[in-house]
Amino acid sequence: MNVLDEELKEFQQRLEGILKEFRESGRVEVYGNLRIMVTSFDRIACLKGNTIYINVKARMYPEFVLRYIIAHELAHTLVKKHTWRFWKIVGIIYSEYEKGKEELLKMVW
Numbered sequence: 001m002n003v004l005d006e007e008l009k010e011f012q013q014r015l016e017g018i019l020k021e022f023r024e025s026g027r028v029e030v031y032g033n034l035r036i037m038v039t040s041f042d043r044i045a046c047l048k049g050n051t052i053y054i055n056v057k058a059r060m061y062p063e064f065v066l067r068y069i070i071a072h073e074l075a076h077t078l079v080k081k082h083t084w085r086f087w088k089i090v091g092i093i094y095s096e097y098e099k100g101k102e103e104l105l106k107m108v109w
């Protein structure tokens with residue numbers, strides 16, 4: 001295993017930890033398996049089926065931004081579009097999400 005593999009594995013575990021924490025908080029009920037995959041693509045993150053894909057570049061992001069990204073994708077398991085209800089759910093999962101959202105918008109990548 002080379003250094004990059006280890007770094008990616010560690011990043012994936014960090015993300016899984018955040019997801020686990022949100023799910024176990026009991027603030028939202030999300031059923032079924034949900035997994036995270038770190039990948040390289042043209043977006044920051046997306047949900048497809050039961051997999052949350054996170055861009056490998058996000059490993060440089062601060063913790064509060066990662067928490068926002070996970071809360072956002074977790075909310076998409078309940079609401080597909082960015083409606084007021086969607087953002088309400090994001091806020092229930094992670095109350096300080098707006099700070100992460102703003103920071104993410106500022107980042108150029």
Ligand SMILES: [Zn+2]
Pocket residue numbers: 072076082
């Ligand atoms: Zn979204």
